[in-house]
Amino acid sequence: MMGKNSGQIDVFNSMIYEKLIPKDHLLVKIDTIIDFSFAYDMLKDCYKDLGRKSKDPAMMLKICLLEYLYNLSYIEVVSRIKTDVAFRWFLGLNIDDNTPDDTTISHFRIKRLGEKRFHNFFNEIVRKCIERDLVKTKRFIIDSTDVAANVNYPSSKKLLCNAFRKLTKEIRKFNADLAENQLEAFETAIEEEHAKNEKVNVNRYSEIANKHLEYLYLKTYDELQTNEKYRESFGLLHDLIDQYTNNKKDKIVSTVDPDARVAHKSPGNVKRGYKNHIIVDEESEIILSSVQTPFNVGDEKKLVELVDQVEENFEIKPEELSADKVYGTIDNRSNLKDRNIVANIQFYNENSREIKIFGIKEFNISKDLERVTCPNGITTEKYTILKDKKRNQPMKSFKFDKKICLACTLIDQCLRKTKNGKSYIVRKVDISTRYDAILDGLDRAKTEEFRQAYNKRYKVERRFATMVRKHGLRRCRYLKLVGAKIHITLANIACNIIRMVNLLDPSHLAMP
Numbered sequence: 001m002m003g004k005n006s007g008q009i010d011v012f013n014s015m016i017y018e019k020l021i022p023k024d025h026l027l028v029k030i031d032t033i034i035d036f037s038f039a040y041d042m043l044k045d046c047y048k049d050l051g052r053k054s055k056d057p058a059m060m061l062k063i064c065l066l067e068y069l070y071n072l073s074y075i076e077v078v079s080r081i082k083t084d085v086a087f088r089w090f091l092g093l094n095i096d097d098n099t100p101d102d103t104t105i106s107h108f109r110i111k112r113l114g115e116k117r118f119h120n121f122f123n124e125i126v127r128k129c130i131e132r133d134l135v136k137t138k139r140f141i142i143d144s145t146d147v148a149a150n151v152n153y154p155s156s157k158k159l160l161c162n163a164f165r166k167l168t169k170e171i172r173k174f175n176a177d178l179a180e181n182q183l184e185a186f187e188t189a190i191e192e193e194h195a196k197n198e199k200v201n202v203n204r205y206s207e208i209a210n211k212h213l214e215y216l217y218l219k220t221y222d223e224l225q226t227n228e229k230y231r232e233s234f235g236l237l238h239d240l241i242d243q244y245t246n247n248k249k250d251k252i253v254s255t256v257d258p259d260a261r262v263a264h265k266s267p268g269n270v271k272r273g274y275k276n277h278i279i280v281d282e283e284s285e286i287i288l289s290s291v292q293t294p295f296n297v298g299d300e301k302k303l304v305e306l307v308d309q310v311e312e313n314f315e316i317k318p319e320e321l322s323a324d325k326v327y328g329t330i331d332n333r334s335n336l337k338d339r340n341i342v343a344n345i346q347f348y349n350e351n352s353r354e355i356k357i358f359g360i361k362e363f364n365i366s367k368d369l370e371r372v373t374c375p376n377g378i379t380t381e382k383y384t385i386l387k388d389k390k391r392n393q394p395m396k397s398f399k400f401d402k403k404i405c406l407a408c409t410l411i412d413q414c415l416r417k418t419k420n421g422k423s424y425i426v427r428k429v430d431i432s433t434r435y436d437a438i439l440d441g442l443d444r445a446k447t448e449e450f451r452q453a454y455n456k457r458y459k460v461e462r463r464f465a466t467m468v469r470k471h472g473l474r475r476c477r478y479l480k481l482v483g484a485k486i487h488i489t490l491a492n493i494a495c496n497i498i499r500m501v502n503l504l505d506p507s508h509l510a511m512p
């Protein structure tokens, strides 16, 4: 059952704490600003009515927070609680009270809280920022940063071997002989392959692994129906074989953390792990919402989700939203337009195109999307409605009169030639039926207000930098996506709490 500290630090201890802890200590300020008793209500469903009393959930929540406020591991935080009087005071402990051990903290984090309740904790802190009128709704900013998974990344061949060994480890638990035989047979087959050929590629490894997996499927069919851990390692090896055989883009990079993904952050800059997508209030720099994904999920896919979350959780929406070019898809721009949110999103520079053929931007498209005028001043109203297969949305395909084009002096800049090079292809301009949002964006990008708003995006970078430097964001402490979500959410919470203290007490200049 839920246990609660008496909340009473006795007179003797109070005197000691008062003498030793400075009034401007960070934890004193946090304690003045935030009442953590919300934890009792938030966690009441996690405890049974009967049984042994648990550790106080508000205290346990504060311990998780201390780890990220001071960038300590859960083992380090236990040592600090033992010796640091400010920590003990913050947790409501007397000098001689017992402290929770690292196993209890780990159990509380994984079993009691889990991803959803950490998310509620995050929302509770944001709600407090809104109640204190710290969050303005003039302009929000969206961006993402990488968070490395806490694992090493073996080569593709080693990854397959690791997955096979992991599978046989699970088999050993219910059939030791089968596990030994299969592992030996697999390793022998690989060795023989190397003896035959100087170079053995990963596809050959996959073929060998697949042969054994098919055998194991038949041999252990019943176990696969009931044994979840075995099914998990079986599935992992199956997915790895599939990714190499079919050259899948969505690549598993570790058997220890199979949810981590790899992608290029910029040309030549490969990152592996997860992403922290956030939306912040430009003025206060408070993080209002966050979504955590494997690293290969595109930033632009999370814009609507972030805006939705802020609106659903706190019933607020901004007048404007600033974001990098990558977020400027038609879907994002039209979604923001429909919500009456001005998009401060730049467009990609198209000057780098190799073949200089007039792009859509060289054509003048009427606001009602009924007419298109080409660079030679010819206007067409002829269009057919087609389906944009990529977006599964309708689009208008405008067509120019070929006879007029053949007499045009700009023909070589505008029309492509047929394959044999003897004729020209009719000029078409395809526009989404939501191109109105692009036209608005192009108009907006010419304004001084846009320039000023766009230049403020450094503020979101500043949040990321603080979280990396002070709250250990750069590398996940826990495994798999669920662990990454907890790690990232706690770093976001710590960052918001420090920001809250700074905003409510500007004299505290030492803080980030």
Ligand code: SF4
Pocket: 374, 375, 376, 377, 378, 400, 404, 405, 406, 408, 409, 410, 411, 414, 415, 427
């Ligand atoms: S080629 Fe046709 S569409 Fe292109 S600029 Fe000339 S007249 Fe306009």
